[in-house]
Amino acid sequence: MTPITPYHYLVLSAALFMLGVIGVMTRRNIIIIFMSIELMLNAVNINLAAFSQQLHNAVGQVFAIFVVAVAAAEAAIGLGIILAFYRNKETLNIDEMNILRW
């Protein structure tokens, strides 16, 4: 077996990211879409952590932490919007959220 290099982590990250993309593209339950976004964020974090280790520089981790913070904020607001939406429309189907257009 080859030793584990950053490329391994990057491939893992890319795969996870693509899973997230697929989730976003294919699911219509908005909560699950959100969760897919979380997956993507995690993929990014893996990337950051991998490079951090690679470059012996903790800045990558710092940015991963910021990503976590932003994710938390995003989740809070997003879920708040979802709740408000659900209260009005009794559905979580993203296809029905289409009034924001011309």
Add this chain to the structure above:
Amino acid sequence: MFESILFYTLAAFILGFGVLVVTARNTVHCVVFLVANFLCVAMIYVMLGAEFLAIIQVLVYAGGIVVLYLFVVMLVNLKRGPDAAPDRRRQSRVGFVLAAVMLAEISAILVYSAARPASAVAAAAATPLQTVGNTEVVGMLLYTDYLIPFEVASMLLLVAMIGAILLAKKEI
């Protein structure tokens, strides 16, 4: 050797749980898989020498954010998920295909570049692993060089909190 086994196992779990998250019918199950996924990612972090990040991952992501999801799922408590509705635009398949092709492309790029002679990145990787990820280092960075982003992030969280309260309240 041990590291390789660990990595591949974890990678398998991560991707497996990821697939489950994306495909599971039941939203609650989705959440459970997501948690599992995150815990595995946390272990990846430990492998990468980022203990603090791993702890944060568990504490904030698994212990905080996902609980929030679970709450919302239970509050909403849908009888019939939206995915049961017909997909009128056939978009999901296009998305799926696109994503798969892109993954292939990225992998190709990575493999292609990995095959090339050692670049600076590779040279750096060759140096022995250090415990760069210890908490003190991260803390020092956060509170010195990245103090302002840190404060901005905290402000962002505060705003998000207030916004969430406003959004979720029935009448203001």
Add this chain to the structure above:
Amino acid sequence: MTLFQNHLLSVILFTPTVGALLLLFIGKERDNAIRWIANIFGVLGFLVSLPLWFRYQPQGAAWQFVEHADWIPAIGATYFLGVDGFSMLLVLLTTLMGLIAILSSWTAITERVKEFYIFMLVLQTGMIGAFVSLDFLLFFLFWEVMLVPMYFLIGIWGGGRRLYSAIKFFLYTLVGSVVMLLGILALYFYVYTATGVYTFDITQFQQLTIPSNVQKWIFLAFFLGFAVKVPMFPFHTWLPDAHTDAPTAGSVILAAVLLKMGTYGFIRFSLPILPDASRAFVPMMIGLSLVGIIYGALVALAQTDWKRLVAYSSVSHMAMVMLGMFALTPVGITGSIVQQLNHGISTGALFLIVGIVYERRHTREISEYGGLSKVMPIYAAVFMIMTMSSIGLPALNGFIGEILILQGVYVVNKIWAAVAASGIVLGAAYMLWLYQRTMFGKIENPANEKLKDLNLREIATFAPLIALAFWIGIYPTPILRRLESSVTRVVLRVNSVYGPAMAKAAADCNNPPSAAAVAAAQANAPAGFTIEPPCTTEPAPAAPPRREGERR
């Protein structure tokens, strides 16, 4: 405690601001809490300013309690605070009148209470800041800071044509201050070309020798800024409107402190920085002042609106202040300063007096009143004392100021003094007529029959003013002593006549009179009184306490 030792002025300056900030955090419907806090900060602001009086050294350095820090180093602006005797007294007047104005608004203001008190406190900071700044730019900053709260005070809580008055006040003053800013900048750049240093330091400006023609232009620029604020004769029309329509507290502050900004500016800036121009413009200034004295008094005689009458009396009194100032004699300038304090006390009190009945009756028409002595005896007594103070009855404060001004003017020109003195006769006429029309006679208007006399809070607002009126009238020495060095400095700049004499006076202070002379003087004095040798710093700790009360 080092804060109080080394940064007393900053503490005084920002205590009201702290109060205002604190008020921001109080719910706006909790009226009484807001009132209490504002009043507490009013009292606090006055208490922290009291050490100024005791720690000021009449014979000490020219500028005391100095604080110096960089502000905008790029243009040479500094955070430079300090007071001399003159500004020290004005700061005390400001804190006291601020306290009284805040106290007087307890029941008068019932709407938007929170904003009102915040504006009052911010205004307070602005006024104090203008008096203690020794940096011209800082001064200008505070000068403008005062404008905004006052505008809102008139515009929101006023009566009558309040918006018209507020805008008029604002624009008028703004025009003046913009021109003044031009003057400041001219001075600033002139100083730079002359010395190569960018500075706004007033203490340095006061030692410059500026060419006469430059001085004249700068003087005119300053003149517009300050004359509007005083207000001098042709620029006075904003005052009656602003006074009439302002709420009581606003009028009090406006009369007692804001008008002093103009006269303060003249004494602090125009005279010492621009001595040649000041001398050159004496005829114009005296002319406008004399017109103002007579004109204000005569127009006051024609008023039917109580507050407007007092406002025009203000015009007359402030013209008197300007007259004394431009006599350019020590006695005249001292009198001018004392008269500024007096005007603050007595006119402030008169506006409070109008405010009291306005709050009860909601009208200012003199003809609506009459016979109030019957139902409001304490009120009538207070009004009488303040009327007498305003028209300069001896043994009350107004007299000291007027007599010093007139004496100071008289030695320069007898006709000026004679004309100005006739203003005193007219002053008695309009004030007594006002008193008769409102207080005397039978109660004709049934609405006046049930008027309530002053309550304890209202008495408390007047008590310090009355005490001050008597104090200044009977024993002004402590105040005059504290003014000596400031006045001397100004006079030495603008008037060459007094150089040797004042130098000699200073020398006398350094060589106190012989013990025998003091003993001889003491022998004549009744038991219990001490004859103070001139120029001693006071209060001397070992001396027996003075028995103020018996001198009355």
Add this chain to the structure above:
Amino acid sequence: MRFIWLIPLLPAAGALVNGLFGIRWFSRTVSGLLACATMAGALGLSLWAFSELLGLPADARVHDVVLGHWIPPMALQTAHDIGMFQVPWQFRLDPLSGVMILVVTGVGFLIHVYSTAYMKDEAPGGYARFFSYLNLFCFFMLVLVLGANFLVMFVGWEGVGLCSYLLIGFWYEKKSASDAGKKAFITNRIGDWGFILGMFLVFFTFGTLDFRAVADAAGAMPIESAGFGVLSIICLTLFIGATGKSAQIPLHVWLPDAMEGPTPVSALIHAATMVTAGVYMVARNAVLFQHAPHVMQIVAIVGALTALMAATIGLVQNDIKRVLAYSTVSQLGYMFLATGVGAFAAGIFHLMTHAFFKALLFLGSGSVIHAMAGEQDMQKMGGLRKYMPVTFVTMMIGTLAIAGIPPLAGFFSKDEILYQSFLNNRFLWLIGAVTALLTAFYMFRLILLTFYGTYRGAPWARVAAPAAAMEAAAHGVRHPLDGQAQKDDHEVSHGAADVRAAGHAHAWHGPHESPRAMTVPLMALAVGAIVAGFLGIPQALKGANTIEHFLAPSFESHTAAAREAGAGAAAGAEHGPGAAAAEEGAHHLSTAGELGLMVLSVLIAVAGVLAARRFYFTHPELPDRLAARWRGAHALLFNKYYVDELYDATAIKGTVAGGRGLWTFDRVVIDGAVDGSGWLTRVSAWGSHMFDKHVVDGLVNLVGWIAEEGSFFVRRLQTGLVQNYALLMVVGVFAFLTLYLVAR
């Protein structure tokens, strides 16, 4: 003597206590007692101080007390060099102020006592207020006489004006009363204008405000017999102040109106003390005046004219207090006549005797008014002699004294004045003599109308209180006295007010003698009116003329040099009209001549008395016939020479109209300019606005319109579906990745 500062402070304390606490909490007894006690204390201290003063040698009779700085020294230029402007709180006791404090405290004390009874129908609050004012007045009056420099004197000077204002307007609900108070104050202020200008000039000339220092310095200067020098200007301006305070022409108008105040006030302030302040001030500055002979002449003439004019007006007035008021003005004229001819001691002597008998007369009239339940019109009195014997006797003594019947007080003082003016200027003497005749006439007219004859007033048997009040109120309407316009008829108002005082509490039971508290002061003053004159028995009558010698040191400068200069000047100006000459001139008339003049003046007085008897006792129809015959003259006199009307039409109306005019000017022109500039700004702003709205904005809108129309097709892309957008993004990323792969 070290405690003379307590003399004024005692009444001040009384005033303070009564004013702060009495009005609300004291009963009548307490506040009355308090006020009387402070006055008694002041009187006692004055007597003590005066006796100590007498104990000193004649040329050392001066004692200063300094309480401290009032205005600390400040450099100020004077005529010669840079001086120090400073004023101490300084009191001075010398013979002149010694006499004055005795008069003030003595008469003041008696009037306080009298007032306790006179004012007893006032509510307790008003009662305390009255005594507070009265005490305050005494304080200021004592400061006035004790002040050692101009400024301290000015405190008293203005202060008594204030108290006079307050006391005249004591019944403030009456418009006439408050009007009179205001008039008094403002008229006084006009005088004060002169006074302070004089004071400034004093400082400018001498570099000090101390009387003694000024007198010394002035004494060293030459007498300005040639023209108007600086001393003359000082004296003239000071005299303007004196005319205001002492009601001389042309500022005499306020005093008769001042009778709106309660009668004790008239007695104390407007007869005995305050109005004499002008005389006192002139006497205080005797040295200055002696060096300004022309001004002395003016003083004498003004005094004489005032005396004559007031006496003529007094002839026809019907209000008992008004007669006395004009009599006061007239007697003040006498005093100025005395000072004007250089007889300062005589002036002060007359001041003192006048204080006694005029206070007596006023208090007597007050007693009468009290008895008549507020009636003041002498035509409704008559025959009161039998109802109120004590009042009658004492008033008779006062009348005899003022008429100049020996050996009562008025005889000696008035005679001294006439004698001195005879020496100075025969014409002035003539005026004085005529005035003396008139004085005797109108005073006896008063006595005869009031106490003799038959009772002409309202019947009282069945009259109850309210009816009396209405009756009194109606009198004014029913009695427009010869159809003349008695403006602001004070009888109406006074009737109402005094009836409130007298009639409210108890039904009026007809004229009656006043209570003990009122009659005892009357008797005391009567004794004074009899004996006060003995202090100044002239040498011609083998008297010592004690008072003149006693006062003399106060009227001369004190430094040896100044004294010499003064003496020299006096010697040099022997033949001029100089004041110093008067003293010298006294020796030029023989004792016989002096006695002759005395006899003459007594004869004049007796003639006046007899004329009055003929007109108002034996032939009561004569006055009406005369009035009918000389209708114009009578109207002129009755209306006080129309001076009030004249002032009203010119000065007052003029000032008010000027004020109105300037107010219009202010509103229309000055404010108009301000508003006009504002209007201009707004017009130009409106113009800019229109340009902005139609031209500039139009262009902008045009662009917007084009963009809007052009965007129609593009917006079809906007589906509102999030996943569509995401898909597009992914496609974009995909494109980039492909590009990357292909490109490398």
Add this chain to the structure above:
Amino acid sequence: MVDIYVVPILKIVVLLSAVLLAVTYLTLLERKVIAWVQVRLGPMRVGPQGVLQPIADAVKLLLKEDITPSRADKWVFTLAPIVSMVPALIAFAVIPFGATVSMFGHPVSLYIADVNVGLLYIVSVTSIGVYGIILAGYSSNSKFPLLAGLRASAQLISYEIAVTMMLVSLVVVAGTLSMVGIVNAQLSQGVWYVFLQPVAFVILFIGGLAETNRAPFDLPEAEQELTGGFHTEYSGMRFALFFLAEYANMIVVSAVATTLFLGGWLRPFPNVHVLSFLGFVPGWIWFLLKTFVFIYVFIWIRATLPRYRYDQLMRLGWKVLIPLGIANLVVTAILKVLL
């Protein structure tokens, strides 16, 4: 090889068995203590003084029928008790029972791992525990468990903030996140942190009560309101797991509190030499003693205090404890900087 693999595995085995035993006997202790408080005898039948009662209970639970509700989400229903139990057990990994001792010639540390983020590790692991409750509530497909699950998770999250805040202020004082490091810091500073951070101690204790769902904060399993809370539908061994998890958590909280505030294995007043004779008692005994005291207080409180109402509970958490925690943190930080 031995040191790397064998010793840790041995330690894990010993620790797990000890903890499980302790937990079982803790149930007995609780029953006994409450009985004594209520002047009863408690279990007396099985064994002398009832000492074998826990064994009997365990046997009973193992033999009992394991019921799964028909409409339940079976997967999750099974997963939930495991998710509850596991975090409670793995938290023990970083708790130091004593300093390093020599055992059979090997230096053996009386803890499994000394992680440099030990404290955070405990916090994060316990935060996972909430899933057990919430999933149990959800998967039972029953009203009471659902409500109880929501309540429990809300309560946990709320109090976790306050507790974490306290831990942060403690970390500020100690300067390290390592559990061993914290104990050593107390040794070097010579004072138990209960004296330096009394407010933190009190709040941590209250928060610990709430986080372990103990009385008076036992809302999620309030039998009067919710007929047993989130484990209403559970029985048999799965129920036993929840039960054990609760008690294990109790021990964890006590052990953590001991470590952080009472100096862990240190004897009282570790720097006072006069008391050095106390050092004859081994450190781990001290540790167990202190932990026992905590546990006893837990039980004691349960026997004494009535239950909070739900809104009171939330108010206490959000409006009292969290502000207090923030204030304490600020004060601590200021003092730390100034002193």
